[in-house]
Amino acid sequence: MSHTIDYKELCSIFPSGYFCSQPDGTIIDVNQKFLELISYTREEVVYKKKFTDLLSKGGEIYFETVYSSILKLSGKVEEINFDFIKKNGTKIPVLINSVEVKDIEGHHVLTYTSVFNISQRKRYEQELLIAKRKAKNLSDDLMQANKVLISNSELIIKQKLQLELNNHLEHKNRQLSSFAHIASHNLRAPVSNLISLNDFYNESSDLEDKAMLFTKIEIVIGHLNETLNELIDSVKIQEDINITHEPTLFKTVFNKTLEILEVQLLDSKALVTSNFSEAPKIEYPKLYLESIMLNLLSNSIRYRSLDRIPKIHFYTEINSNEITLIATDNGLGINLKKHGHRLFGLGNTFHRHPDSKGVGLYMIKTQIDVLGGCIAVESEVDKGTTFKIILKKVSDDK
Amino acid sequence: MISKRPLIAIIDDDDIQHYLLTRIIDGHNLAESILTFLDGEKALQFLADNSSTNENIPDIIFLDNNMPIMDGWQFLEEYPSLECKIKKKVHIFMASSSVNPEDIERARNINQISGYIEKPITLDKLKGVIDDLGFF
Amino acid sequence: MLKTILARNYINIHGDGSKVILFVHGYGCDQHMWRFITPYFKDDYKIVLIDLVGSGKSDEKAYDFDKYGSLEGYADDILEICEVLDLKDVIFVGHSVSAIIGLLTALKRPSLFKKLIMIGPSPRYINDDEYFGGFSQEDIDELLETLDANFLGWSSAMAPVIMGNADRPELAEELEHSFCQNNPEIARHFAKVTFLGDNRSDLDKLRTETLIIQSKSDAIASLKIGQYVHAHIAESKLVVLDSTGHCPHLSAPDQTIEAMKHYLK
Numbered sequence: 001m002s003h004t005i006d007y008k009e010l011c012s013i014f015p016s017g018y019f020c021s022q023p024d025g026t027i028i029d030v031n032q033k034f035l036e037l038i039s040y041t042r043e044e045v046v047y048k049k050k051f052t053d054l055l056s057k058g059g060e061i062y063f064e065t066v067y068s069s070i071l072k073l074s075g076k077v078e079e080i081n082f083d084f085i086k087k088n089g090t091k092i093p094v095l096i097n098s099v100e101v102k103d104i105e106g107h108h109v110l111t112y113t114s115v116f117n118i119s120q121r122k123r124y125e126q127e128l129l130i131a132k133r134k135a136k137n138l139s140d141d142l143m144q145a146n147k148v149l150i151s152n153s154e155l156i157i158k159q160k161l162q163l164e165l166n167n168h169l170e171h172k173n174r175q176l177s178s179f180a181h182i183a184s185h186n187l188r189a190p191v192s193n194l195i196s197l198n199d200f201y202n203e204s205s206d207l208e209d210k211a212m213l214f215t216k217i218e219i220v221i222g223h224l225n226e227t228l229n230e231l232i233d234s235v236k237i238q239e240d241i242n243i244t245h246e247p248t249l250f251k252t253v254f255n256k257t258l259e260i261l262e263v264q265l266l267d268s269k270a271l272v273t274s275n276f277s278e279a280p281k282i283e284y285p286k287l288y289l290e291s292i293m294l295n296l297l298s299n300s301i302r303y304r305s306l307d308r309i310p311k312i313h314f315y316t317e318i319n320s321n322e323i324t325l326i327a328t329d330n331g332l333g334i335n336l337k338k339h340g341h342r343l344f345g346l347g348n349t350f351h352r353h354p355d356s357k358g359v360g361l362y363m364i365k366t367q368i369d370v371l372g373g374c375i376a377v378e379s380e381v382d383k384g385t386t387f388k389i390i391l392k393k394v395s396d397d398k
Numbered sequence: 399m400i401s402k403r404p405l406i407a408i409i410d411d412d413d414i415q416h417y418l419l420t421r422i423i424d425g426h427n428l429a430e431s432i433l434t435f436l437d438g439e440k441a442l443q444f445l446a447d448n449s450s451t452n453e454n455i456p457d458i459i460f461l462d463n464n465m466p467i468m469d470g471w472q473f474l475e476e477y478p479s480l481e482c483k484i485k486k487k488v489h490i491f492m493a494s495s496s497v498n499p500e501d502i503e504r505a506r507n508i509n510q511i512s513g514y515i516e517k518p519i520t521l522d523k524l525k526g527v528i529d530d531l532g533f534f
Numbered sequence: 535m536l537k538t539i540l541a542r543n544y545i546n547i548h549g550d551g552s553k554v555i556l557f558v559h560g561y562g563c564d565q566h567m568w569r570f571i572t573p574y575f576k577d578d579y580k581i582v583l584i585d586l587v588g589s590g591k592s593d594e595k596a597y598d599f600d601k602y603g604s605l606e607g608y609a610d611d612i613l614e615i616c617e618v619l620d621l622k623d624v625i626f627v628g629h630s631v632s633a634i635i636g637l638l639t640a641l642k643r644p645s646l647f648k649k650l651i652m653i654g655p656s657p658r659y660i661n662d663d664e665y666f667g668g669f670s671q672e673d674i675d676e677l678l679e680t681l682d683a684n685f686l687g688w689s690s691a692m693a694p695v696i697m698g699n700a701d702r703p704e705l706a707e708e709l710e711h712s713f714c715q716n717n718p719e720i721a722r723h724f725a726k727v728t729f730l731g732d733n734r735s736d737l738d739k740l741r742t743e744t745l746i747i748q749s750k751s752d753a754i755a756s757l758k759i760g761q762y763v764h765a766h767i768a769e770s771k772l773v774v775l776d777s778t779g780h781c782p783h784l785s786a787p788d789q790t791i792e793a794m795k796h797y798l799k
Binding site for chain 1: 560561562563566567569630669670672673674675676677678679680681682683684729751752753754778779780781784785
Binding site for chain 1: 418421464496
């Protein structure tokens with residue numbers, strides 16, 4: 001079945017608006033749909049109105065600056081959104097496509113424009129626009145909130161750093177006051193003794209007396225020298241914050257300690273055992289670990305009970321991400337009520353033992369403190385002593 | 399008026415200190431006799447053992463504050479329980495090389511302490527203490 | 535420096551002459567708008583085409599909302615371009631807002647331009663007491679609405695998606711190749727700067743020889759405004775073309791070329 005298309009009729013009843021204009025914008029032909037859109041009669045428009053007469057002033061600027069330029073440059077314009085002003089003054093949003101018609105010489109003679117009513121979709125666009133603005137406001141708010149959060153977290157980090165600095169200072173202060181204590185007790189006392197001995201020496205005319213005084217002076221100087229060396233060692237540890245941490249096997253260090261103390265161990269007939277299976281190794285300065293083990297083991301041997309076979313056990317544990325070294329013995333024990341507060345001070349001894357110098361625990365506490373660990377002690381007189389040393393967090397052990 | 403020389407006790411872990419004090423006291427005949435102890439615990443034991451007789455109880459004690467086993471402070475904590483058994487007034491002087499104001503203040507607040515002497519203990523300081531107490 | 539500025543203003547230079555002619559497009563378009571004019575000058579002139587920053591294929595990243603918050607920012611760019619390209623005795627051809635940009639540039643450095651050709655200039659678009667600019671503030675608001683509508687219709691809502699869509703680069707390509715389509719944010723800002731500005735007082739200061747080309751019928755810059763500009767520029771000539779629209783170089787290129795050639799003789 002064939003059908004002849006009447007193009008004039010098609011143009012007229014075509015379901016989108018259409019008009020034809022001259023280069024100056026004068027409209028010379030329109031279709032029915034277009035007249036319906038703008039609510040004018042054919043007579044009111046054809047040769048009476050220009051394209052721009054249907055636009056607002058703002059729309060006219062856009063027409064002149066953008067629409068016309070594009071049309072001239074590319075011969076067509078597509079999907080331009082204008083608001084046409086209807087006869088009653090209300091606006092109708094339209095989307096237009098235009099094409100330039102040229103004569104044989106290439107001169108622009110006519111413009112064909114199709115017009116689509118987009119009232120319906122415009123409402124959606126408006127909603128979209130509103131939603132977009134809302135989203136933008138929301139995202140601006142979020143960005144603002146984020147900024148506040150960032151600046152807050154920066155503040156918290158600053159405070160945290162300040163706190164760490166404070167802790168560090170507090171630690172330094174404690175060290176300083178501990179030094180003041182050491183200086184007054186461990187240095188001032190021998191120095192005043194020296195002064196007194198020297199006074200006697202000068203006053204004395206008896207040669208034998210002088211010789212005796214001199215021996216005593218030598219003894220005091222010896223003590224003084226020892227104390228100074230110990231102090232220097234501990235200062236070295238405290239300054240040595242950047243000491244290298246190396247993967248260290250507890251077993252290796254422990255065996256070395258056993259070798260060093262071989263003679264004392266034989267003498268004491270102590271039963272020494274160890275179990276490092278729970279935490280076999282640690283990233284730690286090897287020298288410090290050696291010093292810690294040496295001090296703990298020699299303390300256990302020195303302060304053993306003569307009433308029973310000395311039993312000494314060293315082992316490691318992991319408690320809440322921390323590697324703990326534990327040394328336990330069945331020795332004399334320490335009265336912690338009496339001595340607890342002085343346990344780790346320099347020059348404090350709690351036993352009438354010829355070898356007691358009160359250095360070891362002070363030294364290892366210094367070493368442990370410097371690396372951020374801590375040392376705790378449990379003891380019962382004549383039952384034994386257990387030292388627990390939290391060396392460091394496992395998470396740091398990388 | 400006591401016209402008798404005092405019995406003096408020295409509690410100090412430093413044997414050089416014993417020697418020095420003894421030498422000054424003996425050199426100037428300041429004491430009837432001198433007792434020496436190397437730590438608080440031994441001194442306390444001695445006092446407890448001799449609390450029945452006044453003869454061996456010292457009139458004056460020079461107490462070091464920094465000693466192993468039992469330091470001066472601990473000695474002072476234990477002493478009150480003995481005090482009532484001893485029939486004699488015992489004057490305790492804390493002798494210390496500490497110049498820490500906290501230590502001096504702490505000593506001032508302990509009833510049993512008659513005075514605080516900063517080391518070194520010289521002849522003048524000793525004479526002052528003994529004279530003040532009315533010996534001689 | 536040279537490379538940066540060449541890219542910033544997407545500068546294109548051609549032509550066989552020694553005399554320099556610099557074309558600067560107006561609001562809403564780019565250097566393509568001179569395509570009907572330039573062929574008639576290429577034999578006698580070195581033709582310099584530029585896109586204002588924010589328009590055409592200029593470097594969008596160079597668009598500084600503060601700098602281009604007034605036309606002075608663009609005038610500084612023109613000075614810079616002439617400096618790095620070592621352009622002297624320049625014939626400056628500016629359409630619409632760029633006529634004013636040319637005016638500002640000439641005031642900054644009077645010796646730079648030999649002649650100024652203004653096409654459809656307007657020193658102020660908003661009516662002001664006695665002064666007729668042709669528009670009210672509300673009209674400009676409507677323009678901004680139309681801009682929004684078009685950017686929303688086929689650009690604003692979609693362009694960011696299209697531009698950001700790495701899977702379909704041909705879409706971005708398509709937008710890029712179409713004429714006179716600019717970043718919505720920038721176009722909006724440029725529209726405000728263009729249509730809300732007031733450069734009337736600058737006209738009187740200009741001493742450079744100036745040709746004003748004016749369409750008989752121009753909805754944006756009416757004949758009245760062309761006459762006002764002519765009256766306030768000392769060394770000026772006004773040519774009124776028998777043409778319609780704000781872009782006679784597009785709608786009536788032959789007349790425009792004729793007026794220019796005649797003036798430059």
